[in-house]
Amino acid sequence: MSQHAANGFASRVKVLNLDNMNPNVRKVEYAVRGAIVQRALQIEKELKEGVKKPFTEVIKANIGDAHAMGQKPITFLRQVLALCTYPDLLEDNKFPEDAKQRARRILDACGGQSIGAYSTSQGIECIRQDVARYIEKRDGGIPSNPDNIYLSTGASDAIVTVLKLLVCGEGRDRTGVMISIPQYPLYSAALADLAAVQINYYLDEDKCWSLDIAELKRAVNAARQYCNPRVICIINPGNPTGQVQSRQCIEDVIRFAEEEHLFLMADEVYQDNVYAEGCKFHSFKRVLFEMGPKYSTTVEMASFHSTSKCYMGECGFRGGYMEVINMDPEVKAQLTKIVSVHLCPPVPGQALLDMVVNPPQPDEPSYNTFMKERTAVLADLAEKAGLTEQIFNTVPGITCNPVQGAMYTFPRIALPQKAIDKAKEEGLVPDMFYCMKLLEEEGICLVPGSGFGQREGTFHFRMTILPPTEKLKIVLQKISEFHIRFTREFS
Amino acid sequence: MKQFQHAVLARRANQIKEELRQGMRKPYKELIDVCMGDPHRAGVKPLTFVRQVLAACLYPQLVDSDKLPEDVRQRAQMLLQACDGGSVGSYTATGGISQIVHRISEFITRRDGGAPSHPEHIYISPGSQWALMNILNVLVNSEASPRTGVLTPMPCYSTSNLSMIGLGAVAVPYSLCEEQGWELQVEELHRALKSAKGVCKPVALYVINPGNPTGHVQSRKSMQEVIRFVSEKRLFLLADEVYQDCVYGEKSEFVSYKRVLSEMGPPLSDTVELASFHSASKGFMGECGLRGGYVELVNLDPAVMKYIHTLFSRDSCAPVLGQFALDLLTNPPQPGDPSYPLYSEEIQHIQATMVHNVKRVFEVVNSLPGICCQPVEGGGFGFPRLHLPPKAIQKAKEMGMQPDVFYCIKLLEEAGVFVSPGCEYEPKEGTYHFRFCIMVPGDVMEDLLRRLSSFHTQFMKEFS
Numbered sequence: 043m044s045q046h047a048a049n050g051f052a053s054r055v056k057v058l059n060l061d062n063m064n065p066n067v068r069k070v071e072y073a074v075r076g077a078i079v080q081r082a083l084q085i086e087k088e089l090k091e092g093v094k095k096p097f098t099e100v101i102k103a104n105i106g107d108a109h110a111m112g113q114k115p116i117t118f119l120r121q122v123l124a125l126c127t128y129p130d131l132l133e134d135n136k137f138p139e140d141a142k143q144r145a146r147r148i149l150d151a152c153g154g155q156s157i158g159a160y161s162t163s164q165g166i167e168c169i170r171q172d173v174a175r176y177i178e179k180r181d182g183g184i185p186s187n188p189d190n191i192y193l194s195t196g197a198s199d200a201i202v203t204v205l206k207l208l209v210c211g212e213g214r215d216r217t218g219v220m221i222s223i224p225q226y227p228l229y230s231a232a233l234a235d236l237a238a239v240q241i242n243y244y245l246d247e248d249k250c251w252s253l254d255i256a257e258l259k260r261a262v263n264a265a266r267q268y269c270n271p272r273v274i275c276i277i278n279p280g281n282p283t284g285q286v287q288s289r290q291c292i293e294d295v296i297r298f299a300e301e302e303h304l305f306l307m308a309d310e311v312y313q314d315n316v317y318a319e320g321c322k323f324h325s326f327k328r329v330l331f332e333m334g335p336k337y338s339t340t341v342e343m344a345s346f347h348s349t350s351k352c353y354m355g356e357c358g359f360r361g362g363y364m365e366v367i368n369m370d371p372e373v374k375a376q377l378t379k380i381v382s383v384h385l386c387p388p389v390p391g392q393a394l395l396d397m398v399v400n401p402p403q404p405d406e407p408s409y410n411t412f413m414k415e416r417t418a419v420l421a422d423l424a425e426k427a428g429l430t431e432q433i434f435n436t437v438p439g440i441t442c443n444p445v446q447g448a449m450y451t452f453p454r455i456a457l458p459q460k461a462i463d464k465a466k467e468e469g470l471v472p473d474m475f476y477c478m479k480l481l482e483e484e485g486i487c488l489v490p491g492s493g494f495g496q497r498e499g500t501f502h503f504r505m506t507i508l509p510p511t512e513k514l515k516i517v518l519q520k521i522s523e524f525h526i527r528f529t530r531e532f533s
Numbered sequence: 534m535k536q537f538q539h540a541v542l543a544r545r546a547n548q549i550k551e552e553l554r555q556g557m558r559k560p561y562k563e564l565i566d567v568c569m570g571d572p573h574r575a576g577v578k579p580l581t582f583v584r585q586v587l588a589a590c591l592y593p594q595l596v597d598s599d600k601l602p603e604d605v606r607q608r609a610q611m612l613l614q615a616c617d618g619g620s621v622g623s624y625t626a627t628g629g630i631s632q633i634v635h636r637i638s639e640f641i642t643r644r645d646g647g648a649p650s651h652p653e654h655i656y657i658s659p660g661s662q663w664a665l666m667n668i669l670n671v672l673v674n675s676e677a678s679p680r681t682g683v684l685t686p687m688p689c690y691s692t693s694n695l696s697m698i699g700l701g702a703v704a705v706p707y708s709l710c711e712e713q714g715w716e717l718q719v720e721e722l723h724r725a726l727k728s729a730k731g732v733c734k735p736v737a738l739y740v741i742n743p744g745n746p747t748g749h750v751q752s753r754k755s756m757q758e759v760i761r762f763v764s765e766k767r768l769f770l771l772a773d774e775v776y777q778d779c780v781y782g783e784k785s786e787f788v789s790y791k792r793v794l795s796e797m798g799p800p801l802s803d804t805v806e807l808a809s810f811h812s813a814s815k816g817f818m819g820e821c822g823l824r825g826g827y828v829e830l831v832n833l834d835p836a837v838m839k840y841i842h843t844l845f846s847r848d849s850c851a852p853v854l855g856q857f858a859l860d861l862l863t864n865p866p867q868p869g870d871p872s873y874p875l876y877s878e879e880i881q882h883i884q885a886t887m888v889h890n891v892k893r894v895f896e897v898v899n900s901l902p903g904i905c906c907q908p909v910e911g912g913g914f915g916f917p918r919l920h921l922p923p924k925a926i927q928k929a930k931e932m933g934m935q936p937d938v939f940y941c942i943k944l945l946e947e948a949g950v951f952v953s954p955g956c957e958y959e960p961k962e963g964t965y966h967f968r969f970c971i972m973v974p975g976d977v978m979e980d981l982l983r984r985l986s987s988f989h990t991q992f993m994k995e996f997s
């Protein structure tokens with residue numbers, strides 16, 4: 043190889059580089075696992091290597107991961123999964139009969155009686171049947187067809203799949219997707235990736251993050267100038283905001299979707315996480331059908347659920363499903379084709395989901411323990427939700443709406459102008475600057491509100507309410523003290 | 534149209550399974566379902582060590598019980614300690630649990646004769662196809678004009694093709710040479726690339742080694758030619774190596790693209806951009822349902838890597854059990870470990886069965902008129918070629934079907950053998966094949982070959 047040729051190689055431009063890579067991917071961001079988390083991981087590494095810091099551990103209150111924060115798995119769920127994984131345990135009398143029965147049923151539905159076999163892309167049929175029955179029971183008997191149920195690799199997978207299906211068109215005809223501000227950044231990431239038009243509708247912070255139809259109308263009308271609005275996404279209970287929508291509000295949204303001819307995506311993964319007095323989860327499907335045939339036969343909808351949240355908190359299994367309502371059969375055929383490229387959702391996640399929709403009944407041996415564990419988890423979360431709101435609201439400069447549901451608090455923080463200027467100097471948005479400083483000084487990792495979207499000129503952070511109560515109290519105290527210190531430093 | 538026909542076949546197979554379950558009389562007692570590359574479905578047993586470790590991780594009470602061997606308990610303990618909160622229910626880091634990613638990296642280095650591997654360049658995903666999709670997503674600009682092209686083998690694994698098309702890429706087929714055992718010939722790569730002029734802008738070359746559906750195992754020489762080709766033509770190399778543990782031919786040996794690249798030395802080893810894919814779905818483990826795969830990225834632009842990381846982060850993380858499966862794949866029991874004797878026995882049995890299966894496939898299929906197949910050197914499938922009589926082709930056309938679909942439907946109905954028609958794999962025009970999984974127990978293979986022989990003989994008679 044001549045020197046000249048070798049030099050040619052050394053200075054050559056990469057085959058895949060910033061200029062020729064998919065430009066849409068360059069716009070994708072996902073704050074929940076973004077820059078601040080990378081820094082947190084780096085700090086953790088430094089701590090492990092013995093570097094001295096003002097704290098001994100990094101508390102990762104950035105991600106809705108209950109088990110990571112010490113929440114225990116539900117015994118029954120894990121027993122069934124262990125039995126499915128290593129069927130020799132079916133001979134072990136330490137496992138209860140109801141767990142064994144469910145394991146046998148699942149294994150019978152698996153190819154070669156193994157959870158290692160592929161399932162159909164849509165998910166194991168008997169599990170989809172169980173999901174449909176669960177939905178019917180939850181929704182007061184409104185029928186659910188297993189053919190409309192698609193099991194998925196977490197709810198996120200199903201959400202991205204539906205968006206892929208819905209986004210089309212060019213220029214002014216490009217699909218517009220309405221999403222709440224603040225929103226869970228999976229949506230904005232998916233929309234960027236698909237080069238869809240993101241249509242923001244603002245939740246009302248002063249009214250407990252409630253949704254206002256006038257605001258929806260404003261947003262959609264403005265959007266019609268430059269795109270083709272076809273979808274509205276709503277997260278209920280809300281992430282990051284934690285609001286639980288009233289029944290009236292849900293009816294209004296359905297009416298809006300019908301009037302504006304929009305596909306409704308209802309992200310309901312936190313449906314069991316409802317804490318506030320007077321708040322109740324109403325499924326979009328149930329409300330839709332109770333509004334009568336004008337809506338129930340016409341509004342096209344997909345609702346999403348997951349095994350990652352609620353009382354299970356089994357994020358690592360990547361289990362979830364969606365139910366599609368009133369979807370055009372030809373579009374549904376395309377949907378079935380799209381899901382086939384992922385082959386199938388993880389079978390253990392499917393099995394786990396089956397347990398969630400098919401839990402121990404009152405007459406079964408595992409019932410008491412199961413209910414005790416489930417109740418304890420949800421009660422614990424409710425207590426922490428109340429505690430969080432209470433403590434943050436005692437701090438001047440932090441305003442915290444009630445955490446009605448889900449797993450997060452999204453308080454508003456008042457930042458002095460000097461801090462905003464300093465942030466700008468350092469090339470950071472102000473709430474990122476705030477959160478980075480908190481991370482460096484206290485070892486607490488939060489996600490800045492800018493990662494979720496917020497009204498111009500306002501700043502927030504999202505914190506999970508998941509650390510164990512005693513630790514949570516300490517975290518709340520440290521953040522409160524930090525905020526006061528920060529405000530003083532930049533006044 | 535082709536997707537529709539496969540769906541018809543799959544639907545009929547399900548119906549037949551149901552009919553058999555309800556006791557309907559048929560010329561066979563059960564369906565032999567060898568449509569997918571799914572060993573467990575066909576009756577191959579999971580590895581005991583793998584399932585014991587996973588069960589103990591799911592239900593840690595088992596870690597303390599003495600019902601499980603010591604090495605199982607130790608491994609479960611190690612894996613659980615690597616999880617946040619000690620639970621398989623926690624999310625993990627985007628690319629996978631750090632300890633596991635490191636161990637995969639060490640495995641790669643061992644496998645590749647010492648070629649260094651960087652953990653930061655490895656991403657664990659829910660199956661290898663998921664990672665392939667993400668990499669393709671970065672490569673393919675769906676709004677570009679001319680459109681992005683990817684050179685793909687002909688025939689090609691259908692799911693990969695579907696992913697590329699879904700992302701808006703143009704598949705640029707390069708024909709594998711059936712007469713030479715489905716060999717990849719570099720002249721054909723050149724021809725394919727030329728054919729793309731004015732049609733699309735090729736950015737990548739997709740290679741499957743060992744081949745799917747072909748079963749060909751590439752020679753080192755061939756791989757060197759491919760590497761020189763992608764370097765010269767400035768293409769990104771996508772190496773799908775999920776069948777690397779499935780090698781049967783006596784003269785065949787799997788060597789990874791990374792290793793060949795590394796051995797070719799600089800400047801190629803420092804500049805050729807490569808993504809290689811592996812999975813826990815195939816090989817001896819056959820754990821398709823756990824969805825554990827990974828991609829190793831070599832020589833990529835660090836700026837682009839940042840965006841790849843963000844893309845993977847949006848998917849949160851791969852299922853933890855799938856990640857564990859990869860740890861077990863890359864770090865199996867060693868001689869001296871309590872589980873080693875059983876583990877060794879199990880994998881030797883599987884290997885011997887596969888070697889025997891492909892030998893039998895070659896013998897039986899090639900003894901029948903109007904059908905032949907190349908030696909299956911590796912991979913998961915047999916891919917026989919059908920030389921259909923004109924009457925059969927005519928009948929198929931009358932019924933509005935591809936001829937190989939027609940054959941497969943009849944094979945399903947009359948013999949209870951469910952295979953997938955060759956047209957799904959985009960083979961050369963005017964050729965007919967079908968694909969069936971050879972990762973099956975020995976007695977299932979014998980039954981399959983018996984039914985196939987009998988059906989095929991009857992078919993040829995009927996349409997002669």
